[in-house]
Every structure is written in structure tokens, then in C-alpha cells.
Amino acid sequence: MKKILFITIIALIGVSFSANAGMKLKLRSDLSKGNTATFGDHNFESNMQLKLPAELAPSGKMELLKGLFLIGLMLDVSFPIGTDFSNFAGTGFSGHAFVAYMVARSIMLTLSSGYIKFGDKDSEIEGGSFSESWSHSQIPILFGLNYLFNMKGALRAYLGFALGLFILSDTYTYTFLNNTDEQSESNSKFGIVPRVGLLYMTAAIILSLEVTYSLIFHKAEVEGSSNLAHLGILFGVMFALGR
Numbered sequence: 001m002k003k004i005l006f007i008t009i010i011a012l013i014g015v016s017f018s019a020n021a022g023m024k025l026k027l028r029s030d031l032s033k034g035n036t037a038t039f040g041d042h043n044f045e046s047n048m049q050l051k052l053p054a055e056l057a058p059s060g061k062m063e064l065l066k067g068l069f070l071i072g073l074m075l076d077v078s079f080p081i082g083t084d085f086s087n088f089a090g091t092g093f094s095g096h097a098f099v100a101y102m103v104a105r106s107i108m109l110t111l112s113s114g115y116i117k118f119g120d121k122d123s124e125i126e127g128g129s130f131s132e133s134w135s136h137s138q139i140p141i142l143f144g145l146n147y148l149f150n151m152k153g154a155l156r157a158y159l160g161f162a163l164g165l166f167i168l169s170d171t172y173t174y175t176f177l178n179n180t181d182e183q184s185e186s187n188s189k190f191g192i193v194p195r196v197g198l199l200y201m202t203a204a205i206i207l208s209l210e211v212t213y214s215l216i217f218h219k220a221e222v223e224g225s226s227n228l229a230h231l232g233i234l235f236g237v238m239f240a241l242g243r
Helices: 004-033
Strands: 069-081 093-103 109-117 121-124 131-147 153-175 178-200 208-218 227-241
Touching: 004 153, 069 109, 069 208, 093 131, 109 121, 109 153, 131 178, 153 208
Parallel strands: none
Antiparallel strands: 069 093, 069 227, 093 109, 109 131, 121 131, 131 153, 153 178, 178 208, 208 227
């Protein structure tokens, strides 16, 4: 009985080794044909690949996704428009700070504030007995919206519109026979600013170029004068928050 049991155990061990060797040979044969093992109906190799959503896949540039906050700085060159304004003010230079929020991938809300200092202009009566100098500056506080167009690559064009307050400061200096008198005044006026621009997105920052037309509902006291208006060219940079 023991002899029969011993022979049976030896036979089972031999069968196990034979089956294992057959499985290994079959697996190697499969691998040599370039096939991959499968689990159910899913390919093991494809299951091991990491597939990121299109919005999260690395693209080498920043993506303007819904819910993104941006902060930025812009430098501006402004040109007075209209005879009334351009006769008394020269080219202006300014700086602006702003915060933006992406309501959607194509809609950006903006809140900005800046300071624009226009060049002084002097006028003098013939003979030099009387001269006048006018200094003008503005502080715009604007709320706006930009609509961004879908474009291939790193460029995004947009159209925008902003409105808000312009705090106007004027200083008049009069000189008559070597006697000087200076007067200053400040006003807050409503204004609108249509704009068009272009964004260039890199992996870390966004560069911007914008052209604006600022129309301020404020007229000089002289009869027939027009509202203040100026054309601005702005260069800026934006940084994303919480990326």
C-alpha cells in the first residue's frame, strides 16, 4: 500500500512539472509573436498607459480654463483725441494693475485701476506778459468683460468693453508779469472703454497687447467743447493664481 501511494505521489509531481513547463513554453511563444496578455476584453498594455484629459495634458503653454484667476500689470501710451483735449494735453504715459477671472474658457471678467499722466502744454500771449500751463492726469477704475476667440497655437484674440469712473485732476498755472497763480481741481466722471487685444500664452506667463478707446463724459466749460477722449496702446503681462 505504501509503495502504491509513493508511486502515485511521484506521478502527480511529474505531471505538475510537465504542465508548468508547457505553460511557460506557450507564454514565450505568445510573447515571440508580439502579443500581450489580456484580462477579460481589456488589453493589459493599454490599461497601463496614463491618459490625461485634453485640458490637463501638457501643451507647453498656459490654458485659460474656467475658474482661473489672473493678476497683471500693463503699461500704456495714450494719445489725446479731439481739438479741445489735444490743444491742452500732450501724450500720456501710465501704469495699470488688474485682476481677471475666467467665467468660461472664452469669457474673462476684469477689474482694473491705473494712473495716466498726460504731458503738460504751455500757452503764451504775444509779448510774454501772460502765460498759462495746464497739467492733467486721470485715475481710471474700470470693470470690464473680454470675449476670447478660439485660435490655434499660443495666440488668443479678444474683443472687450469696460466702464467705470475716471478721477480727473487738473492743475492750472497762470503767470502774469512775473506773478504766478496756481489752481487745482478734481472731478469724478463716468466713462466707457471699448477695446481689442491679443494674448500670447507661454508655460509660465501671458503677454498682452491691447488697444483702447476711452470716452469720458466730461466737457470743458467753453461752449461747443467735446467730451474727453484718448486712444491707448497697452503692453502687459499676466500671472495665473493657484496653478
